[in-house]
Amino acid sequence: MAKVMKPGEANGGNFVQCKGCKKTLFASEFKDNLFVCNYCGHHHRLTWRQRVECTFDEGSFKPLDTELVSVDSLQFPEYAEKHTASVEKLDQNDSVVGGIAQLDGIDVSTAISDFTFMGGSMGSVAGEIITRALERGAEQKMPVIIFCASGGARMQEGLLSLMQMAKTTAGVHKCREVGVPFIAVFTDPTMAGVLASYASIADVIIAEPRCLIGFAGARVSKQAQVVKAPDDFQTAEFVFRSGMLDRIVERREMRGMLTSLVSMFGAHLREGTNG
Amino acid sequence: MAKVMKPGEANGGNFVQCKGCKKTLFASEFKDNLFVCNYCGHHHRLTWRQRVECTFDEGSFKPLDTELVSVDSLQFPEYAEKHTASVEKLDQNDSVVGGIAQLDGIDVSTAISDFTFMGGSMGSVAGEIITRALERGAEQKMPVIIFCASGGARMQEGLLSLMQMAKTTAGVHKCREVGVPFIAVFTDPTMAGVLASYASIADVIIAEPRCLIGFAGARVSKQAQVVKAPDDFQTAEFVFRSGMLDRIVERREMRGMLTSLVSMFGAHLREGTNG
Amino acid sequence: MANSWKEWERPLLDLEDGVLKLKHLAARELDPAKKAALEKRIEDFEERIRSFIEVKYSRLGPWEEVLLARAEPRPYTLDYINQILPDFRELDGDRRFGADHAIVAGPARFDGQPVMVVGHQKGRDIKERAYRNFAMAKPEGYRKAIRMFEMAERFRMPVITFVDTPAADPGVESESRGISEAIAASMLSMFELTVPVVSIIIGEGGSGGAIGIAIGNKVLMMEHAVYSVIPPEGCAAILWRDPGKKAQAAAALKLTSASALEFNLVDEVIKEPFGGAHRNAVEAGESIQAAISKYMGELQKMSPSELKEQRYQRFRALGIFETE
Amino acid sequence: MANSWKEWERPLLDLEDGVLKLKHLAARELDPAKKAALEKRIEDFEERIRSFIEVKYSRLGPWEEVLLARAEPRPYTLDYINQILPDFRELDGDRRFGADHAIVAGPARFDGQPVMVVGHQKGRDIKERAYRNFAMAKPEGYRKAIRMFEMAERFRMPVITFVDTPAADPGVESESRGISEAIAASMLSMFELTVPVVSIIIGEGGSGGAIGIAIGNKVLMMEHAVYSVIPPEGCAAILWRDPGKKAQAAAALKLTSASALEFNLVDEVIKEPFGGAHRNAVEAGESIQAAISKYMGELQKMSPSELKEQRYQRFRALGIFETE
Ligand SMILES: [Zn+2]
């Protein structure tokens, strides 16, 4: 059965099956290859912990805002159960983990969205963590890097989750005001309310190859139009052609790209150094 | 023979033939109708004097910068002769006339391009007058209205005329800096180097119906593309659909529209009044 | 469960129709006795209408609020503009790609003062509905809005936005021209404003398409408007795999004006005329005018930087969570 | 009159080809006498090449300058970037409609310091030429440039632009997406910058397409670049209804670097290597690097507002007229 490693399984000596080409891969090699299939290049989804390992200077990531916990304000059907199940299974409070980290020694403020937690959906907690990551960057003059992986706003928090679109956008506004660069990394998938808020107004947007990026569910938008959707509709490649992305960058190049960008775009923030 | 009135001929009791539908019109009625055919609605080109009469409070226009005269710096073939002939024929120094005027008593800075003078082309003098009109607006806190009617930059002044694109854009920049509204009125034709500089970055752009508006000569751009040009390519209607115009306004409504806009957009400039 | 406002109000609409016919008859009746009888019947009918409305409107559930918010005869943005914003001069164009008639925009006067108005516009008949794309704006619409916000900033004009859209246009073309970026950039440009902004949800506040132009210093909501992160139909389809359970979804989503106020997501709910805004558009317009007047008055006492900061703090504070 | 650089340099190219062949022979020749003879011939050839270049390049007319500016082997923007702007990270997208490969852009380092680079990019082979659209940018290209200028401003990075385009794309699609607005808005955004901007015309400075990204505090021009309000062919067609009179038109338009300097429209002409930049791209790159270094050094002594004001005044002053 197709199976993508969960955190901690990578060292078990198991085999895993590629979600792209279905070939069987050695788990250890797969991990060394940053969870990218070396046959077909499929970039498998990462948990936030895997993302941290693949990206930042070793041991540099410090989680913050971990004290925030979700409230079922609307008493929405099944929300409390689903949420609790995710919390217990994944040992994290919600879909986004924020913190600070380093790239080649440069401090960055970051937030990482984890699709395994309720589809990475953005409710009050996720919105707050993202906004704090942006504000922290703005206040402490650190570049901000946010990894997106989300189906969109969290329906179960109703209008409160729609408001997170505005709130996170307000966070971007703070970075703009003080000249702090904000880089968004779109990973599979980056959709709907997340795409239509802070994510799309990053200074630089980088996507992983072939990841899904879209405003509406593909079904909705294909229905809604007389215009035929191209075959690669809502993939990173389509979105790049549409002028919405700066670059599509393979995972093995991502750390280098991000380091270079925060080094150059953030140079003016690091007084007394030359970048 | 088809003939459009020249300045001063309107009161001669002549007939004129409409350039649009070729019908014969009473000159006096034609003038009362602001040189718009009452059969087909064709908006005939206006000289700058006619434009002043059709637009501003009676007697309010005061020409400025009339002392500027062109120099044939490049010794360009036939330029001096052509230019001199236009000056003598039209009793004006160049293709653009600048000044100040009033709309319902509100002071505005203005410049009016006259296609009858060498196709309204923009050389050093035209560029200077337009830039001064913009700067005058910025300095004296008057809204700026510029009427465009031009084939583009004046080839005969070579690179100097290309630089007028930058210079007039610099003028718009000054208005932006101080919150002075700049309204461009596109009349037949508004093309090339004029369109690709100050004209297209006006706060509000209004066009007369069916006027020609384009970057490249229609021949060039139709050649250059596999995409078929729509039938109304480079007309005001096409350009409106393309999102480049705020409104297409008939000449009889133009004065009212402009007055309303300068009254509202310029209210903050007129201290102590409420607009 | 009714599927449309018309279906839900059918008995009421029939009564109102009846009154109209009776009035027509009465007007032409010459016999005073018969006329009096007709007028008595009219009075009876009107009393029945009143009590019918009273009963029906006192028991409105969330789904009925959705139906009302979507009701075709509800006043739309241009109706309010025509009533309370004289000298409106519609401007158009995103300067990028196209004209979008799902959003109308331009300067106007409010209480004599120049303001910038931006609002979604629905169509009343089939032809206008197509022309307005059912008030589902494409990227061009939001980019036009941004252009207007920027002009409002340069020319120091307060901004009024009217929100009334089922959603932003979700089509292939919208995606390929960056509808997500357009919505986000529109919100961002509203956060940058140093002039007062009042936003009013007048009908459907549909998700990202709505909030894209709803970043006000004050956000008001008509009594029978709805404001939701997802349409109830979509929510039901996801949650129960049954779009028919839209009434349950509407209830779960807490999309009514009362809920929005309870969660402090809107600053005031504007009471609608007896029987809804569609029964008395003029009165609805007057209520909106009074509300805008009040809040503009408050906001104009604030400095440009205070206005920006207050708007930031207003949205920054939204969200409910606990701290471990 | 030659129609292309290749035609014009044909005898020279043949000689250079001959030298290459002789060198190949000499390298494999084992007989010392024959080798010496070959080397003598090579020397003769090289001497002939030198004097050929000396003569030909001392008599360059405006039309020949046009041919040189358009020469396929001339160094293009990415060649200079690769040589003198390490850590270049190409960024893309206008966030509106599309990716445009006629303009390349992104951050890089110059003399160790972060800068923003924007430049037209021609293609060397047929495939790349199509991909680059012959360096004729569409609105997307200029809007990408604007996005980069805005980032340069926010992140306090000096800007370097390389200009090398026959013209902006004049097609129907370009018009329908507002190529005129895009060019004008790009110029406007450059006037708004408070960081140093150096622009270099490296090849063809074609009309609006060129000046759209050429609003520098300092504008430099390569010796054999041209800068013109209209291509000579177009000018000839308009003036004499004969596109064949392009050489006369080139002369009339005063489009050479010498003329641009004479009229004070550029701040410096960067001397090219013997026989043109295409004969020694590295040396050309070094000259550009030295020139940018010099001017960046001057500009970085100025305050943000001085930089904006100097740029404004620089362009404000352009134009020649008299006062009656
Ligand atoms: Zn694979």
Ligand SMILES: [Zn+2]
């Ligand atoms: Zn006619």
